[in-house]
Amino acid sequence: MIATEKDKLMMHKARITGTGSAAPERILTNKDFEGIVDTSDEWITRRTGIKERHIASNARNESTADLASQAGLKAMEMAGISAADLDMIVVGTVTPDQQIPSAACMIQEALNAENAFAFDVSAGCTGFLYALWVVNNAISAGSCRKALVVGVDRLSTILNWQDRGTCVLLGDGAGAVVVESTEKETGIVSTHLKSDGKAWDLLYSTYGNAAKPEILDDMDLKPYYLIMDGNRLYKKAVSCLSSIGLEALSHNDLTSDDITLVIPHQANMRIIQATAERMGVSMDMVYTNVEKFGNTSSGSIPIALDEAHRKGLLKTDDYVLLVAFGAGLTWGSALVKWDI
Ligand code: UT7
Numbered sequence: 001m002i003a004t005e006k007d008k009l010m011m012h013k014a015r016i017t018g019t020g021s022a023a024p025e026r027i028l029t030n031k032d033f034e035g036i037v038d039t040s041d042e043w044i045t046r047r048t049g050i051k052e053r054h055i056a057s058n059a060r061n062e063s064t065a066d067l068a069s070q071a072g073l074k075a076m077e078m079a080g081i082s083a084a085d086l087d088m089i090v091v092g093t094v095t096p097d098q099q100i101p102s103a104a105c106m107i108q109e110a111l112n113a114e115n116a117f118a119f120d121v122s123a124g125c126t127g128f129l130y131a132l133w134v135v136n137n138a139i140s141a142g143s144c145r146k147a148l149v150v151g152v153d154r155l156s157t158i159l160n161w162q163d164r165g166t167c168v169l170l171g172d173g174a175g176a177v178v179v180e181s182t183e184k185e186t187g188i189v190s191t192h193l194k195s196d197g198k199a200w201d202l203l204y205s206t207y208g209n210a211a212k213p214e215i216l217d218d219m220d221l222k223p224y225y226l227i228m229d230g231n232r233l234y235k236k237a238v239s240c241l242s243s244i245g246l247e248a249l250s251h252n253d254l255t256s257d258d259i260t261l262v263i264p265h266q267a268n269m270r271i272i273q274a275t276a277e278r279m280g281v282s283m284d285m286v287y288t289n290v291e292k293f294g295n296t297s298s299g300s301i302p303i304a305l306d307e308a309h310r311k312g313l314l315k316t317d318d319y320v321l322l323v324a325f326g327a328g329l330t331w332g333s334a335l336v337k338w339d340i
Contacts, residue, residue, distance in 0.1 A: 081146060
Protein backbone atom coordinates (compact mmCIF):
# COMPACT_ATOMS: atom_id res chain seq x y z
CA MET A 1 0.00 0.00 0.00
CA ILE A 2 1.34 3.43 -0.95
CA ALA A 3 1.19 5.88 1.96
CA THR A 4 -0.56 9.17 1.27
CA GLU A 5 0.79 12.42 2.67
CA LYS A 6 -1.79 12.15 5.46
CA ASP A 7 -0.78 8.54 6.21
CA LYS A 8 2.87 9.54 6.39
CA LEU A 9 2.03 12.20 8.96
CA MET A 10 -0.09 9.69 10.89
CA MET A 11 2.93 7.41 11.21
CA HIS A 12 5.15 10.06 12.76
CA LYS A 13 6.71 9.31 16.08
CA ALA A 14 7.41 11.83 18.80
CA ARG A 15 11.07 12.36 19.65
CA ILE A 16 12.55 14.24 22.62
CA THR A 17 15.10 16.70 21.18
CA GLY A 18 15.92 18.88 24.17
CA THR A 19 15.76 18.88 27.97
CA GLY A 20 16.02 21.63 30.55
CA SER A 21 15.38 22.26 34.22
CA ALA A 22 15.34 25.04 36.79
CA ALA A 23 15.20 25.18 40.58
CA PRO A 24 14.91 28.10 42.99
CA GLU A 25 18.14 29.50 44.39
CA ARG A 26 17.26 29.04 48.07
CA ILE A 27 18.08 25.64 49.58
CA LEU A 28 16.47 24.45 52.80
CA THR A 29 18.44 21.68 54.51
CA ASN A 30 17.13 19.09 56.95
CA LYS A 31 18.97 21.02 59.68
CA ASP A 32 16.93 24.13 58.75
CA PHE A 33 13.76 22.09 59.35
CA GLU A 34 14.85 21.33 62.91
CA GLY A 35 13.99 25.01 63.60
CA ILE A 36 10.57 24.79 61.90
CA VAL A 37 8.99 21.52 63.13
CA ASP A 38 9.79 18.74 65.59
CA THR A 39 12.07 16.69 63.33
CA SER A 40 15.71 15.79 62.79
CA ASP A 41 18.15 15.42 59.94
CA GLU A 42 18.57 11.81 61.07
CA TRP A 43 14.81 11.01 60.77
CA ILE A 44 14.36 12.68 57.40
CA THR A 45 17.48 11.09 55.91
CA ARG A 46 16.70 7.59 57.22
CA ARG A 47 12.99 7.58 56.27
CA THR A 48 13.19 9.44 52.95
CA GLY A 49 16.77 9.86 51.68
CA ILE A 50 16.12 13.61 51.36
CA LYS A 51 18.90 15.95 52.54
CA GLU A 52 17.78 19.27 51.06
CA ARG A 53 15.21 20.90 48.78
CA HIS A 54 14.78 24.19 46.88
CA ILE A 55 12.11 26.67 48.00
CA ALA A 56 10.95 29.46 45.68
CA SER A 57 10.80 33.14 46.57
CA ASN A 58 8.52 35.78 45.13
CA ALA A 59 11.22 38.38 45.72
CA ARG A 60 13.56 36.48 43.39
CA ASN A 61 10.99 36.02 40.60
CA GLU A 62 10.67 32.28 41.08
CA SER A 63 7.00 31.83 40.27
CA THR A 64 5.72 28.63 38.66
CA ALA A 65 5.77 30.37 35.27
CA ASP A 66 9.27 31.81 35.89
CA LEU A 67 10.77 28.42 36.78
CA ALA A 68 8.98 26.67 33.92
CA SER A 69 10.07 29.30 31.40
CA GLN A 70 13.71 28.96 32.47
CA ALA A 71 13.50 25.17 32.04
CA GLY A 72 11.74 25.60 28.69
CA LEU A 73 14.39 27.99 27.37
CA LYS A 74 17.15 25.51 28.18
CA ALA A 75 15.25 22.67 26.48
CA MET A 76 14.66 24.80 23.37
CA GLU A 77 18.32 25.83 23.27
CA MET A 78 19.34 22.15 23.32
CA ALA A 79 16.80 21.32 20.61
CA GLY A 80 17.99 24.25 18.49
CA ILE A 81 14.52 25.72 18.07
CA SER A 82 12.98 29.06 18.97
CA ALA A 83 9.74 29.69 20.85
CA ALA A 84 8.06 30.78 17.61
CA ASP A 85 8.55 27.20 16.29
CA LEU A 86 6.29 25.71 18.99
CA ASP A 87 2.79 24.52 18.02
CA MET A 88 1.79 23.48 21.52
CA ILE A 89 2.74 23.98 25.18
CA VAL A 90 1.38 21.43 27.65
CA VAL A 91 2.17 21.85 31.34
CA GLY A 92 1.74 19.29 34.10
CA THR A 93 1.18 21.22 37.33
CA VAL A 94 -1.03 21.44 40.40
CA THR A 95 0.38 24.82 41.45
CA PRO A 96 -0.21 27.35 38.67
CA ASP A 97 0.48 30.89 39.88
CA GLN A 98 -3.19 31.76 39.53
CA GLN A 99 -6.39 29.78 39.25
CA ILE A 100 -7.01 31.54 35.94
CA PRO A 101 -5.24 31.63 33.49
CA SER A 102 -3.34 28.39 33.10
CA ALA A 103 0.37 28.26 33.89
CA ALA A 104 0.84 27.23 30.25
CA CYS A 105 -0.55 30.55 28.94
CA MET A 106 1.69 32.51 31.32
CA ILE A 107 4.67 30.47 30.11
CA GLN A 108 3.59 31.12 26.52
CA GLU A 109 3.70 34.85 27.22
CA ALA A 110 7.08 34.65 29.00
CA LEU A 111 8.60 32.71 26.08
CA ASN A 112 6.79 34.72 23.39
CA ALA A 113 5.61 31.46 21.81
CA GLU A 114 3.09 33.28 19.66
CA ASN A 115 2.26 30.35 17.34
CA ALA A 116 1.46 27.83 20.06
CA PHE A 117 -1.72 26.94 21.89
CA ALA A 118 -1.22 26.21 25.56
CA PHE A 119 -2.96 24.44 28.43
CA ASP A 120 -2.34 22.72 31.79
CA VAL A 121 -2.87 19.12 32.82
CA SER A 122 -3.60 18.33 36.48
CA ALA A 123 -2.49 14.83 37.48
CA GLY A 124 -0.59 15.26 40.75
CA CYS A 125 3.01 14.10 40.62
CA THR A 126 2.23 12.20 37.39
CA GLY A 127 1.47 15.51 35.64
CA PHE A 128 4.55 15.47 33.41
CA LEU A 129 3.80 11.99 32.04
CA TYR A 130 0.15 12.90 31.42
CA ALA A 131 1.32 16.01 29.52
CA LEU A 132 3.81 13.91 27.55
CA TRP A 133 1.01 11.47 26.66
CA VAL A 134 -1.10 14.34 25.27
CA VAL A 135 1.75 15.61 23.12
CA ASN A 136 2.80 12.14 21.97
CA ASN A 137 -0.73 11.48 20.75
CA ALA A 138 -1.07 14.91 19.13
CA ILE A 139 2.16 14.34 17.20
CA SER A 140 1.20 10.78 16.21
CA ALA A 141 -2.17 12.08 14.99
CA GLY A 142 -0.44 14.70 12.86
CA SER A 143 -1.92 17.67 14.72
CA CYS A 144 1.36 18.99 16.09
CA ARG A 145 4.99 19.06 14.98
CA LYS A 146 6.90 20.76 17.78
CA ALA A 147 5.79 20.99 21.41
CA LEU A 148 7.10 21.99 24.80
CA VAL A 149 6.15 19.64 27.62
CA VAL A 150 6.72 21.02 31.10
CA GLY A 151 6.45 19.50 34.57
CA VAL A 152 6.52 22.20 37.23
CA ASP A 153 5.35 22.60 40.79
CA ARG A 154 5.80 24.99 43.65
CA LEU A 155 4.43 22.82 46.43
CA SER A 156 5.92 25.15 49.07
CA THR A 157 2.92 27.41 48.39
CA ILE A 158 0.41 24.73 49.43
CA LEU A 159 2.22 23.16 52.38
CA ASN A 160 1.15 23.11 55.98
CA TRP A 161 4.49 24.21 57.40
CA GLN A 162 3.42 22.93 60.84
CA ASP A 163 2.83 19.36 59.62
CA ARG A 164 6.16 17.52 59.90
CA GLY A 165 4.65 14.54 58.05
CA THR A 166 4.49 16.53 54.79
CA CYS A 167 6.53 19.75 54.89
CA VAL A 168 9.93 18.03 55.05
CA LEU A 169 9.19 15.93 51.94
CA LEU A 170 8.47 18.49 49.26
CA GLY A 171 10.33 21.06 47.17
CA ASP A 172 9.95 23.38 44.18
CA GLY A 173 11.29 22.99 40.64
CA ALA A 174 10.61 22.68 36.93
CA GLY A 175 11.70 20.46 34.06
CA ALA A 176 10.88 20.62 30.38
CA VAL A 177 11.39 18.70 27.16
CA VAL A 178 10.99 19.69 23.54
CA VAL A 179 9.15 16.97 21.61
CA GLU A 180 9.23 16.95 17.82
CA SER A 181 7.65 14.91 15.09
CA THR A 182 10.11 12.49 13.46
CA GLU A 183 9.97 9.84 10.75
CA LYS A 184 12.80 7.92 12.45
CA GLU A 185 12.12 4.72 14.43
CA THR A 186 13.06 6.40 17.68
CA GLY A 187 11.55 8.56 20.40
CA ILE A 188 8.56 7.78 22.60
CA VAL A 189 7.96 4.04 22.26
CA SER A 190 4.98 3.64 24.58
CA THR A 191 3.01 5.44 27.27
CA HIS A 192 0.73 3.88 29.89
CA LEU A 193 -1.45 5.94 32.22
CA LYS A 194 -3.76 4.93 35.07
CA SER A 195 -5.78 6.56 37.79
CA ASP A 196 -7.82 5.45 40.79
CA GLY A 197 -10.22 8.14 42.02
CA LYS A 198 -11.40 5.87 44.85
CA ALA A 199 -8.18 6.66 46.72
CA TRP A 200 -8.12 10.45 46.17
CA ASP A 201 -8.25 11.02 49.93
CA LEU A 202 -4.71 9.67 50.41
CA LEU A 203 -3.36 13.02 49.15
CA TYR A 204 -5.43 16.14 48.66
CA SER A 205 -5.61 19.85 49.44
CA THR A 206 -8.04 21.43 51.86
CA TYR A 207 -8.99 25.04 52.57
CA GLY A 208 -7.34 26.73 55.51
CA ASN A 209 -4.53 29.13 56.27
CA ALA A 210 -1.25 27.47 57.14
CA ALA A 211 1.27 29.55 59.10
CA LYS A 212 4.37 30.72 57.27
CA PRO A 213 7.71 29.89 58.93
CA GLU A 214 9.64 33.07 59.77
CA ILE A 215 12.67 32.21 57.64
CA LEU A 216 10.40 31.95 54.59
CA ASP A 217 8.61 35.27 54.88
CA ASP A 218 9.22 36.08 51.18
CA MET A 219 7.32 32.97 50.14
CA ASP A 220 3.90 32.86 48.56
CA LEU A 221 1.31 30.84 50.51
CA LYS A 222 -2.12 29.90 49.14
CA PRO A 223 -5.24 29.61 51.34
CA TYR A 224 -5.20 25.81 51.17
CA TYR A 225 -2.72 23.12 52.06
CA LEU A 226 -1.90 19.45 51.56
CA ILE A 227 -3.15 16.55 53.64
CA MET A 228 -1.40 13.22 53.16
CA ASP A 229 -1.80 9.68 54.49
CA GLY A 230 1.90 8.97 54.02
CA ASN A 231 2.00 5.37 55.10
CA ARG A 232 -0.88 4.14 52.90
CA LEU A 233 0.39 6.24 50.01
CA TYR A 234 3.82 4.68 50.39
CA LYS A 235 2.46 1.15 49.84
CA LYS A 236 0.35 2.25 46.86
CA ALA A 237 3.34 4.06 45.35
CA VAL A 238 5.57 0.97 45.40
CA SER A 239 2.91 -1.29 43.97
CA CYS A 240 1.75 1.15 41.24
CA LEU A 241 5.23 2.24 40.15
CA SER A 242 6.55 -1.31 39.87
CA SER A 243 3.47 -2.71 38.11
CA ILE A 244 3.33 0.11 35.52
CA GLY A 245 7.07 -0.23 34.90
CA LEU A 246 6.77 -3.98 34.33
CA GLU A 247 3.72 -3.41 32.10
CA ALA A 248 5.79 -1.07 29.89
CA LEU A 249 8.49 -3.73 29.55
CA SER A 250 6.13 -6.60 28.73
CA HIS A 251 4.10 -4.44 26.32
CA ASN A 252 7.28 -3.84 24.33
CA ASP A 253 8.67 -7.41 24.67
CA LEU A 254 11.63 -6.08 26.62
CA THR A 255 13.26 -7.13 29.89
CA SER A 256 15.03 -4.96 32.45
CA ASP A 257 18.32 -5.96 30.73
CA ASP A 258 17.26 -3.92 27.69
CA ILE A 259 16.87 -0.72 29.72
CA THR A 260 19.78 1.66 30.30
CA LEU A 261 18.14 3.87 32.90
CA VAL A 262 14.95 3.89 34.96
CA ILE A 263 13.89 7.36 36.13
CA PRO A 264 11.21 7.01 38.81
CA HIS A 265 9.26 9.79 40.49
CA GLN A 266 11.48 11.12 43.27
CA ALA A 267 9.28 10.99 46.38
CA ASN A 268 11.24 8.87 48.81
CA MET A 269 14.45 6.81 48.41
CA ARG A 270 12.83 3.83 50.15
CA ILE A 271 9.95 3.88 47.64
CA ILE A 272 12.47 4.01 44.78
CA GLN A 273 14.51 1.11 46.19
CA ALA A 274 11.44 -1.06 46.85
CA THR A 275 10.14 -0.33 43.33
CA ALA A 276 13.48 -1.29 41.76
CA GLU A 277 13.54 -4.51 43.76
CA ARG A 278 10.02 -5.47 42.66
CA MET A 279 10.94 -4.72 39.05
CA GLY A 280 14.12 -6.80 39.28
CA VAL A 281 16.20 -3.73 38.42
CA SER A 282 19.54 -3.00 40.07
CA MET A 283 19.84 0.42 41.76
CA ASP A 284 22.87 1.10 39.46
CA MET A 285 20.33 1.53 36.66
CA VAL A 286 18.05 3.85 38.62
CA TYR A 287 18.58 7.61 38.55
CA THR A 288 17.96 9.41 41.85
CA ASN A 289 18.27 13.03 42.93
CA VAL A 290 15.67 13.00 45.74
CA GLU A 291 18.46 13.82 48.21
CA LYS A 292 18.94 17.25 46.56
CA PHE A 293 15.38 18.18 45.56
CA GLY A 294 12.91 16.30 47.75
CA ASN A 295 9.63 15.60 45.99
CA THR A 296 9.02 18.28 43.34
CA SER A 297 5.77 16.68 42.10
CA SER A 298 5.40 17.22 38.33
CA GLY A 299 8.93 18.63 38.20
CA SER A 300 10.49 15.45 39.50
CA ILE A 301 10.87 13.32 36.35
CA PRO A 302 11.85 16.02 33.83
CA ILE A 303 14.42 17.49 36.27
CA ALA A 304 15.95 14.04 36.75
CA LEU A 305 15.84 13.33 32.99
CA ASP A 306 17.60 16.62 32.25
CA GLU A 307 20.29 15.93 34.85
CA ALA A 308 20.82 12.37 33.60
CA HIS A 309 21.17 13.54 29.99
CA ARG A 310 23.52 16.41 30.83
CA LYS A 311 25.70 14.01 32.87
CA GLY A 312 26.07 11.84 29.73
CA LEU A 313 24.18 8.87 31.20
CA LEU A 314 21.99 8.48 28.11
CA LYS A 315 23.31 7.67 24.64
CA THR A 316 21.56 7.40 21.28
CA ASP A 317 19.32 4.31 21.07
CA ASP A 318 19.36 3.71 24.84
CA TYR A 319 16.00 2.84 26.37
CA VAL A 320 15.00 5.04 29.32
CA LEU A 321 11.93 4.12 31.34
CA LEU A 322 10.07 6.89 33.18
CA VAL A 323 7.59 5.92 35.94
CA ALA A 324 5.52 8.30 38.05
CA PHE A 325 2.90 8.17 40.80
CA GLY A 326 0.90 10.86 42.57
CA ALA A 327 -2.30 12.39 43.90
CA GLY A 328 -5.52 11.30 42.26
CA LEU A 329 -4.33 8.66 42.51
CA THR A 330 -2.55 8.75 39.18
CA TRP A 331 0.37 6.77 37.85
CA GLY A 332 2.01 6.13 34.52
CA SER A 333 5.03 5.23 32.43
CA ALA A 334 6.77 6.36 29.27
CA LEU A 335 9.37 4.24 27.51
CA VAL A 336 11.68 6.38 25.39
CA LYS A 337 14.34 5.36 22.86
CA TRP A 338 16.84 8.13 23.44
CA ASP A 339 18.02 10.18 20.47
CA ILE A 340 19.56 13.53 21.37
O1 UT7 B 1 4.53 12.14 45.44
C1 UT7 B 1 3.31 11.58 45.83
C2 UT7 B 1 3.53 10.43 46.58
N1 UT7 B 1 4.09 10.68 47.91
C3 UT7 B 1 4.45 9.62 48.53
O2 UT7 B 1 4.35 8.57 47.95
C4 UT7 B 1 4.91 9.73 49.94
C5 UT7 B 1 4.72 8.38 50.56
N2 UT7 B 1 5.02 8.26 51.97
C6 UT7 B 1 6.26 8.36 52.51
O3 UT7 B 1 7.22 8.70 51.87
C7 UT7 B 1 6.40 7.94 53.95
O4 UT7 B 1 5.22 7.32 54.37
C8 UT7 B 1 6.72 9.11 54.90
C9 UT7 B 1 8.14 9.59 54.68
C10 UT7 B 1 5.75 10.24 54.69
C11 UT7 B 1 6.62 8.66 56.35
O5 UT7 B 1 7.45 7.56 56.60
P1 UT7 B 1 6.87 6.29 57.37
O6 UT7 B 1 8.00 5.36 57.53
O7 UT7 B 1 5.68 5.82 56.60
O8 UT7 B 1 6.51 6.90 58.79
P2 UT7 B 1 5.07 7.00 59.50
O9 UT7 B 1 4.16 7.91 58.75
O10 UT7 B 1 4.59 5.61 59.79
O11 UT7 B 1 5.46 7.70 60.85
C12 UT7 B 1 6.34 7.08 61.78
C13 UT7 B 1 6.59 8.04 62.92
C14 UT7 B 1 5.33 8.67 63.49
O12 UT7 B 1 5.49 8.77 64.90
P3 UT7 B 1 4.80 7.69 65.87
O13 UT7 B 1 3.32 7.81 65.61
O14 UT7 B 1 5.36 6.36 65.47
O15 UT7 B 1 5.22 8.16 67.23
C15 UT7 B 1 5.31 10.06 62.91
O16 UT7 B 1 4.64 10.99 63.73
O17 UT7 B 1 7.40 9.13 62.47
C16 UT7 B 1 6.78 10.37 62.86
N3 UT7 B 1 7.13 11.41 61.89
C17 UT7 B 1 8.21 12.18 62.01
N4 UT7 B 1 9.20 12.21 62.95
C18 UT7 B 1 10.18 13.11 62.77
C19 UT7 B 1 6.48 11.74 60.76
N5 UT7 B 1 7.12 12.73 60.14
C20 UT7 B 1 8.22 13.02 60.90
C21 UT7 B 1 9.26 13.94 60.77
N6 UT7 B 1 10.23 13.94 61.73
N7 UT7 B 1 9.38 14.80 59.74
